[in-house]
Amino acid sequence: MSLAPPDWSLYRAFAAVLREGSLSAAARRLGLSQPTLGRHVAALEAALGLPLFTRSRGGLAPTPAAEALRPEVEALVAATDSLLRKASGPLAENVGAVRITASEIVAAEVLPPVLAALQAEHPGIVVELVVSNRIADLVRRDADIAVRTVRPSQGALLAKRVGAFELGLFAAPGYLARRPAPTTPAALARHALVGFDVPAPYTGTLRLGGRPLTRDAFSFRTDDDVAQFAAIRAGCGIGACHVSLARRAGLVRVLAGEFAPKVEMWLAMHEDLKASRRCRTVFDALWAGLGAHVGRGSARATARRARS
Known part of the structure; x- marks a missing residue:
């Protein structure tokens, strides 16, 4: 292994390929050409003296060495991104980037009006929205603020x-004009x-008549x-979703x-x-706007409580 530490850009290239699974997708993510990204990965492999990827029919597969390095390189990328966000504006002002992570349905259907109102009031705040049902690690600084459906531990x-x-059906x-509503x-x-295709922890809440709704029950x-929400709106069938939405x-x-x-x-x-x-400011705005979504009160009233 080289005594000189590899350039940071090589680690960022490695992390992008790990995340995307292909050079082309990782290059698009980083705004680089595919040959340039390939050279970065090859340079890191040479510097570390380790093969990091093997070609497969589905793209690039990480080697055992790459998987062993995954936690550290992901933490490195998250810490660097967090540093850049902190440096994007003065701490005492509502200026700069704030990274929020939320689930797909919350990010698409709940947050947009909340964030629109926030940015109208504070145009200097730049919002970065990470859409994922995976629970982001805030301690590792994957995001600044997380909207979660489980209590953070x-x-x-x-x-x-x-x-x-x-939730309701x-x-x-x-x-329902084609098929009368069920009464039992x-x-x-x-x-x-x-409904869902692959069971997840939240799917255990989907129970009816004391019995769980399982994958076999769903025709979509x-x-x-x-x-799922779009399919219900389009008339594909009956499904579970947020009552307010x-x-x-x-x-x-x-x-x-x-x-x-x-x-x-x-x-x-x-x-x-x-x-x-x-x-x-973003935390308080989210607490107020999401509070209105869950029926805790008006956004203005919950904002006052958030600051108290």
Whole structure:
């Protein structure tokens, strides 16, 4: 291995290929040409004296050596990105970048009006939105602020419970015009259902009549929450979604007395970021806007409580 540490850009190239699985996708992500990115990866392999990827039919597969280095290189990238965000504006002003992570459905359907109002009031704040159902590591600085549906368990985090939102079973009016609404859980067997493809921890909340809704029950399957919501709106069948979002979309609720699970919503950020005015401003705006979404009160009232 070379005694001189490899250039930082080589590690960033390595991390991008790890994440994307191909040179072309990683090059697009970094704004580089594919040959340039390939040279960066080859240079890092030479500097470390380790093969990092092997070619496969699906793209580039990381070697065992690359997988062993994955935690450190991902932490390095996250720390560097966090440093750049901190340096993007003065700590005492609402200027600079703030990175937020949220699930697909929250990022697509809940946050946009909240963030639009935030940026209208504070145009100097730059929002970076990471859309993922994976729980980001705030301690490692994958993001500055996270919207989560589980209580954060990591230390050194400022966590605040937003409230709880209700799920319900909904269908489009057009679908119910073709097929009368079910009046009992057993009647769902005669309906098309929209749901998940691969079970996840949250899918355990999808129970009806004391029994879980499983993959086999669904005639339309996808693990993308936004695609599920779109399918329900389009009339593909009956599916579970946020009650507030379904009402906004004009969907019709069925079996309300049989299916009404509550899911908690939390906000979290690293305690060190309390010194950053823009991070605190974004945190308070999210707490207020998401509070209105879960029915905790008006955004203005919850904003006053957030600052108190």
